[in-house]
Amino acid sequence: MELLNLYQNNYLIVFVFLCLGVILPLVALYLGKLLRPYKPYDAKYTTYESGIEPFHDSRVQFNVRYYIFALMFVIFDVETVFLYPWAVAYEKLGIFALIEMLIFVLMLVIGLVYAWKKKVLKWT
């Protein structure tokens, strides 16, 4: 039971930080509101876009193809991440890792062929 209390007491500090985290922005914003002058007019309410007059909706729809491209990129990015440590430690890992890597790369090549045939690599 004593251990449990000790364990729970450790979370007190987390709780303190949680409270601080909530209070700090509230206090800061409230103080700012007290100190700043309040004189609104229309131009102040427009969106600030680096000095350019805002001309359309700030949310733009992206082409869905970017998403597929990003997925492809991630797959091959991860592949390189795995290949690097293997290449560096090749001397120590020996033939077993070579076979494993061959299987790994082969599977990814099949994936690439799949994407290619399914016309993922084409923009239009």
Place this chain on the structure above:
Amino acid sequence: MDLETLLSYEWGTMAPEFIILGVATALSLLDLFMPKKVDRRILGWLGFTGILAAIVALVSLIGHDTTSILFDTFRLDGFAKAFKLILLAGAALVLLLAIDYEPKEGMKEYRGEFFYLFLTALLGAMMMSSSGDLITLFIGLELLSLSSYILAGMRKKNLQSNESAMKYVINGGISTAITLFGMSYVYGLTGTTNLKEMSLILGNIADPQHVYILGLAFFLIFIGLSFKIASAPFHMWAPDVYEGAPTPVTAFLSVVSKTAGFVILLRLLLAIFASVPVQGDGAEPLPLLLRMQDYLAFLAGATMIIGNVIALRQRNVKRLFAYSSIAHAGYILVALTTMSYFMFDAIWFYLLAYLFMNLGAFAILQLITSKTGSEDIGQFAGLYQRAPVLAVGMGIFILSLAGIPGTAGFIGKLNIFMGALIREPAHFVLVGIMIVMTVVSYVYYFGLFTQMFFRPAADDSKLKLSPGITTVVVICAAATVLFGIMPNLALDFFHQNFNGFSDFLQ
């Protein structure tokens, strides 16, 4: 590691997995490079042959000693062999259904993918059944889950199928996260992912704080995996996903995926938590697993009640079967809860019986729903006048699902009862709930029955039987009756070949 150690492993024991992997890869490449005009059904037959080959390879391995490859990441023990047989048989039958599946809007473009995704899901399930390492088990679980997410959304243009895939992915993601969190506790306490080493280390655990954390880990793992077996508290996805998914996929989820869920659940719970000693009120320390029985019993009871009671109100046949499958998960959980000497026999036999009775019912369901395009229970009206043989087949499956003597479902339930009552103290409450709920389930099962045999048919058009569905119905009906009358065929096979899973942790 050098080449000699690599070659010293008995890779031959992995033959069934290699066959499935090879066939799945070959199918995906064939699907890509075959001309557009060629009918993709040939790929389905190829996949079916692949599964049959894997079954043959597995059967030839049945007498093989327990082997372990690469520090238990793959192990072939009695447990793995017994459950892989069920998984492979289920997948073979499901593939037959998939070959004959013809949705209204057609599925020209994706039919090839349809077949090999079943195979990759099967591969995941097989890895789950024969691994003794947390990481490999988890990879198997994910392979199965990810493939089934895609399968559920296979009808791209169908709104319900999309909804079902979406719900499945989100729920699945949450449940996987919970499971993984539980696994992380276990790993953190033992510092190894190997189940065997884990159970050794946990056997000497003394700190009550650690036992407390292990209790948490137990619940996290169990709750997370209850998603795969569709039991309370993670059962809510089942009706929606079952309804929207293509019928062969629904059959796959309710049989193969559920079996795989029970397999990984047994593997993890027994390997990890059965060895943790907990000092209780008595002098003798009990394993943590036995201490958790009451909670498991509660969840099993809740699953049975929820499944059976809500099923009473369903008009949609697929939803009805979803709730019925939740209820069946509850029955099997009863066997798991009691942890009697017969637990493995009861669970294995029930899953076997469930495989045949449920797949047979889904075969007929697929035939009728795809003919009319509606999944209302009224579509079964007058089936006896339209197709007497089919109605009798469906009758057998429903009787078996309800657990009437003479069918495999009855023997399965009987085994579970015996296991629950043989324990000291006996689980009377749990058995009571199970009996009452079985009686409740008669209402909706026999509702289907009256529709088929006593209501006039809405239209008298002939039902066209396709070879795949006919084969599935015939095999399933024969097996359901055979194992109902001569259950010892299966049970003796089980006892003779698998030694009561004595090599589970060796």
